[in-house]
Amino acid sequence: KEEETAIDSQNAVIHYIRSTDPAKSDSLIVGAFMGSLIAIVGDNLQDTKELWFNDQKATLNPTYITKKTILVNVPNTVPAQVTNKMRLVFGDGHELLYDFSVNVPAPS
Numbered sequence: 001k002e003e004e005t006a007i008d009s010q011n012a013v014i015h016y017i018r019s020t021d022p023a024k025s026d027s028l029i030v031g032a033f034m035g036s037l038i039a040i041v042g043d044n045l046q047d048t049k050e051l052w053f054n055d056q057k058a059t060l061n062p063t064y065i066t067k068k069t070i071l072v073n074v075p076n077t078v079p080a081q082v083t084n085k086m087r088l089v090f091g092d093g094h095e096l097l098y099d100f101s102v103n104v105p106a107p108s
Helices: none
Strands: 013-019 031-033 037-043 048-053 069-073 085-090 095-099 101-103
Touching: 013 095, 048 069
Parallel strands: 031 101
Antiparallel strands: 013 037, 037 069, 048 085, 085 095
């Protein structure tokens, strides 16, 4: 049926975010350091076209986007505007905000 294959970003939801490190895969995270690879777990995520951490756009690889998960690296650029939000933008223009902080390492 057509309605079963329709992409409904209005019902997209993030259940949790976790590390992709197998030793830490059972730990849920609310923030990550710049450059970290994270797994976003939810539903109806397959039509994600853009993913922003604060004001920094992440590079998305369509191979790592499924209905239930997105694997993505947190951008390496220090944000100019810190909102502590992750923003997913879908193909139909709908957006989903999720609380997530990007940890900036101390200067060396």
